[in-house]
Structures are given as structure tokens and as C-alpha cells.
Amino acid sequence: TISVSGTSTAGCTGSKIDSLLVNAIPQLTISGGSYVCNGYTLSLNVNGANTYTWSTGSNSGSIAVTPSVNTTYSVSGTSTAGCIGSSVNNVTVISIPSIAVTGNTTICLGESTTLTVNGANTYTWSSGATGSLVVFSPTTSSNYTVIGEVGVGCSDTTQTGITVNPVPSLTLTPAAATICIGESLALKADGAATYSWSNGLTTPTVVVSPT
Numbered sequence: 001t002i003s004v005s006g007t008s009t010a011g012c013t014g015s016k017i018d019s020l021l022v023n024a025i026p027q028l029t030i031s032g033g034s035y036v037c038n039g040y041t042l043s044l045n046v047n048g049a050n051t052y053t054w055s056t057g058s059n060s061g062s063i064a065v066t067p068s069v070n071t072t073y074s075v076s077g078t079s080t081a082g083c084i085g086s087s088v089n090n091v092t093v094i095s096i097p098s099i100a101v102t103g104n105t106t107i108c109l110g111e112s113t114t115l116t117v118n119g120a121n122t123y124t125w126s127s128g129a130t131g132s133l134v135v136f137s138p139t140t141s142s143n144y145t146v147i148g149e150v151g152v153g154c155s156d157t158t159q160t161g162i163t164v165n166p167v168p169s170l171t172l173t174p175a176a177a178t179i180c181i182g183e184s185l186a187l188k189a190d191g192a193a194t195y196s197w198s199n200g201l202t203t204p205t206v207v208v209s210p211t
Helices: none
Strands: 002-007 015-020 030-031 036-038 043-045 051-054 062-065 071-078 084-094 101-104 106-108 115-117 124-127 135-136 143-151 155-165 170-175 185-191 205-209
Touching: 043 084, 051 062, 062 071, 084 155, 101 155, 115 143, 115 155
Parallel strands: 036 084, 106 155
Antiparallel strands: 002 015, 030 043, 043 062, 051 071, 071 084, 101 115, 115 135, 124 143, 143 155, 170 185, 185 205
8 A cells, every 4th residue: 555645835735545456476387397208299288377478489378399409498477467477497308219139049949048238228128027138048939029218218129039949859770789899880860960979970870880
């Protein structure tokens, strides 16, 4: 409340009282986050005023942005009384990781192989395993998917197949034999591509003369 008194040249005094209403500056709140994966869209929402004007030119209470570099978004809001407030939101753009898997992807039945993945911060495999280095022992040829993430949830996915080859089933002809000292016997192996005998020979058929 403001009062004023005034005196005329004749010495007479008059007064006036006036009331002033002070309206608060609107306090704007922006929600939606301050990080976004490169190539993804982030929704920013503002409240606290009656009408809004964003630095993007939008007059909506919510905007969708897809920045390719770190960007600051500002918004001004006007209350019903005409008072204006403002706020800013800094959005950091996180690069999408590119992950790669290395390791032996062809094994024999009963063997194990270690696969290593790199390019991100954390990893989750379709087998349930986690970590950058995982040992697999499949009994049949199998495909494994791994998701690599950086700290804010930006991720990349890749798939790796492990081929499991069967162990050859060898047959030996004859399977057992009896000979006399001084005699020889031809032994023939079947079921594989190459052979290695205990006497050092590598042919499918060997002639032996044990004493």
C-alpha cells in the first residue's frame, strides 16, 4: 500500500492511498533428462507458467529434440499475470558404442572356447553371462547375442555363432588279433581324415610286427 499527500500553494493538503499487487516471477521446471544417445529423440517438458516459448521456436509445453551435438535448450514462460520466468536444460549427446567379439568360433564337441567383447562399458550375453570375457562349452552349434552398453544406456548389439564339430568315431580293423612272433599284421583305421598311430605312422593302414 502506498500513500501520498499533496499541499497546494494555498497551504491546503490532500492525500491518496493506492494498493499495488506484486505478482511472482514463474519458476519453470524442465524435465525429461540431460542425456540422449546419438540419433535418438529426447522429450523435454516444462511446467510452472501459463504459456511458453522455447529456443527451438516451439510454444508447446513439451518438445521432442534429436541433437547431434551437446545442446542447451532454453524456455521462457509467462504467467497469467504477464510475468516472465526462464530456465535452461543442457543435453549431452552420448555416442552409440560399437562392439566387436573375438575368439575361436569353431570347436570340437567337448571343448570350450573363450569369447571376448570390447567397445562398451558393460555387457550382457543371451546365455545369461555378463562381462567382456566369457567361456562357452556348447554341445551343438549355437548363436550368442551380446549387448554392450555405456553408462547412460546407449547400446549396441551383435551376434556370434559357435560351430561345434563332432568328434570322429574311429573303427580299427581288426579290432583284436593274435599272431605268432615273427609274423606281421595289417591294421586299418577308418572314420577320420588323418591319423596318428602310437608308433609314429600317419597312414590309414599300418603293418606291425610286435614281438
